[in-house]
Amino acid sequence: MTATIATEAPVSAAKPWYRVLYVQVLIAIVLGALFGWLWPTLATNDWIKALGDGFIKLIKMVIAPIIFCTVVSGIAHIQDAKKVGRIGVKALVYFEVVSTFALVIGLLVGNLVRPGAGFGGGMANAQAVAGYAKQAEAQKSVDFFLHIIPDTVVGAFAQGEILQVLLFSILFGFALMGLGERGHTIRAFIDDAAHAVFGVIAIVMKAAPIGAFGAMAFTIGKFGTGAILNLIGLIATFYVTAALFVFVVLGVIARLVGFSIFKFLAYIKDELLIVLGTSSSESALPSLMEKLERLGCSKSVVGLVVPTGYSFNLDGTNIYMTLATLFIAQALGFDLTFTQQLTILLVAMLTSKGASGITGAGFITLAATLAVVDPRLVPGMAIVLGIDKFMSECRALTNLCGNGVACVVVSWWEGELDKERLHANLNKRIDPSDVETAITTG
Numbered sequence: 215m216t217a218t219i220a221t222e223a224p225v226s227a228a229k230p231w232y233r234v235l236y237v238q239v240l241i242a243i244v245l246g247a248l249f250g251w252l253w254p255t256l257a258t259n260d261w262i263k264a265l266g267d268g269f270i271k272l273i274k275m276v277i278a279p280i281i282f283c284t285v286v287s288g289i290a291h292i293q294d295a296k297k298v299g300r301i302g303v304k305a306l307v308y309f310e311v312v313s314t315f316a317l318v319i320g321l322l323v324g325n326l327v328r329p330g331a332g333f334g335g336g337m338a339n340a341q342a343v344a345g346y347a348k349q350a351e352a353q354k355s356v357d358f359f360l361h362i363i364p365d366t367v368v369g370a371f372a373q374g375e376i377l378q379v380l381l382f383s384i385l386f387g388f389a390l391m392g393l394g395e396r397g398h399t400i401r402a403f404i405d406d407a408a409h410a411v412f413g414v415i416a417i418v419m420k421a422a423p424i425g426a427f428g429a430m431a432f433t434i435g436k437f438g439t440g441a442i443l444n445l446i447g448l449i450a451t452f453y454v455t456a457a458l459f460v461f462v463v464l465g466v467i468a469r470l471v472g473f474s475i476f477k478f479l480a481y482i483k484d485e486l487l488i489v490l491g492t493s494s495s496e497s498a499l500p501s502l503m504e505k506l507e508r509l510g511c512s513k514s515v516v517g518l519v520v521p522t523g524y525s526f527n528l529d530g531t532n533i534y535m536t537l538a539t540l541f542i543a544q545a546l547g548f549d550l551t552f553t554q555q556l557t558i559l560l561v562a563m564l565t566s567k568g569a570s571g572i573t574g575a576g577f578i579t580l581a582a583t584l585a586v587v588d589p590r591l592v593p594g595m596a597i598v599l600g601i602d603k604f605m606s607e608c609r610a611l612t613n614l615c616g617n618g619v620a621c622v623v624v625s626w627w628e629g630e631l632d633k634e635r636l637h638a639n640l641n642k643r644i645d646p647s648d649v650e651t652a653i654t655t656g
Contacts, residue, residue: 236484239491242423242426242430246427246430246431251434256435257434258432258435262428262431262435263428265429266429267428269421269424269428269429270492272425273497273498274496276414277499279371279411280415280499281380281517282371283404283407283408283411284503284521285383286383286386286387286517287404287408288387288517289388289390289514289518290390290391298514301515301628305518306526308527308623308627309523312463312527312616313526313527313563315463316463316533317532318536319455319533320534320540321555321559323454324537324540324544325555327451328540329447329448329537329541329544330540330541362377363378364378364381384518415500415501419501425491451537451541452533452534452537456611459533460475461475464616464619471623471631473640474640478619481509482498485501485614486614496524499520502520502614503521506621509639509640510631510632510639511630511631512628515624515628515630519617524613527620528616529613530611532563533612534609535580538580539562539580539584539591540558541598542584542598543588543594546594548588548590554588558587562583580595
């Protein structure tokens with residue numbers, strides 16, 4: 215583990231409020247929104263956009279090393295190879311069950327609320343949709359599984375392909391496990407390297423408020439508040455549905471394991487606000503993994519479940535795809551049959567596996583889903599193109615919550631959840647506010 219329970223300290227004595235990361239990020243988001251609203255021309259300047267893009271690139275820079283070090287260390291320290299396979303199977307079973315719940319909830323809400331019924335919007339931006347539709351052609355199951363295998367190991371790290379890095383890390387971890395005592399030096403080096411990379415993250419995270427300000431200012435400056443008001447019904451329906459999933463479905467799962475979903479969300483509030491500002495759940499991946507280890511999840515479970523979940527457990531994307539598909543069908547006047555709606559579930563379950571935590575990936579998988587259900591629905595993507603940026607925040611937030619809960623559940627299922635540490639963190643007997651705490655005490 216990266217920290218010990220001996221680091222307990224009163225949260226109130228940790229640091230003044232203005233130095234707390236989530237407070238800084240929240241202030242930056244508000245200031246960014248005001249800046250984009252009051253000075254839209256200046257907010258859409260390339261340099262303002264670069265603040266958000268630059269922060270995301272800084273985070274993505276360390277994602278591949280973090281995944282490699284965490285997964286290899288987790289596997290190499292396990293004596294039983296069967297345990298790795300057992301954790302993987304449990305994670306995939308959990309992902310599929312919970313993802314199905316997300317898809318069904320989106321479908322039920324879309325049929326009950328019918329946000330697209332009577333929609334009178336035009337078909338502007340139809341040409342812009344063509345690019346997403348073309349990208350969606352590559353979202354075939356066979357191509358997706360072949361894409362998991364990198365052309366070269368170096369290429370996987372250079373391009374930041376999470377699943378490719380994960381595959382190599384698992385193979386390397388098993389190879390290192392097979393070396394036994396001969397691999398001790400390499401294991402120790404990788405463990406130390408992981409601490410060093412987490413140190414880099416602690417430095418990079420200080421720039422989170424700047425990145426959130428730039429990303430939010432550019433979004434509001436480019437799309438304006440009118441883009442939100444134009445399709446407020448769909449946005450509101452999506453946000454309410456996602457909240458329903460998080461607080462009811464994930465809340466019930468959390469309660470069965472023995473913790474409160476509200477306390478868990480408060481524990482990862484820094485990561486949630488970073489995702490809200492950047493619209494990318496990848497921006498919070500390294501610090502989420504570190505926090506889950508401190509929460510009491512075993513290193514092996516964190517290393518396997520969280521990176522895998524970023525491609526196989528996208529609950530927010532699942533809700534979005536079923537809800538947006540029904541919205542487009544209703545807006546265009548198509549009355550989808552029960553068989554077609556069942557097709558949405560089956561197709562979305564596959565296409566969502568190709569999405570990542572990056573802004574726009576959900577829109578591409580939506581194109582793939584629409585093309586299979588009914589090709590006539592694809593042009594209708596133009597209706598939601600203008601507001602997709604505002605919906606991507608909710609997708610990313612829901613994905614992050616889902617993967618965090620999944621890691622705790624699989625740790626509990628595997629019998630490797632330190633419940634004393636879990637409740638100490640969630641009840642704020644340990645200060646969870648800064649990544650640096652784990653670096654300096656690890």
